[in-house]
Amino acid sequence: MATKTATTKSLHAIEQATALLSRPRITEKSYAVNALNQYVFEVSPRATKTSIKKAVETTYGVTVVSVNITKLPGKKKNMGRTVGERSGVKKAVVRLKAGETITLFQAGI
Secondary structure, three states: OHHHHHHHHHHHHHHHHHHHEEEEOOOHHHHHHHOOOEEEEEEOOOOOHHHHHHHHHHHHOOOEEEEEEEEEOOOEEEEOOEEEEOOOEEEEEEEEOOOOOOHHHHOOO
């Protein structure tokens, strides 16, 4: 019975982690910071630094040293005479312990 609850808790933790981490942000700049052992993710607007740290550690099995968060504003777009706005994005720059990598970024997806 103890193994079933442990498995259920680990599945619940993975579900929460995938809900927080939307996707890796694949840009030239994000590949440039990979050399510094940093990885960039788009995250949920309600995500905090500690929740992002736990999510990356449970999802990828690495040790996170630090997390920096920034919010990117939405862009204004013209649609005929009306002006609309795209929704903004929250991104997190995650620094890993020296010597650890996330293979998803190395393979070029």
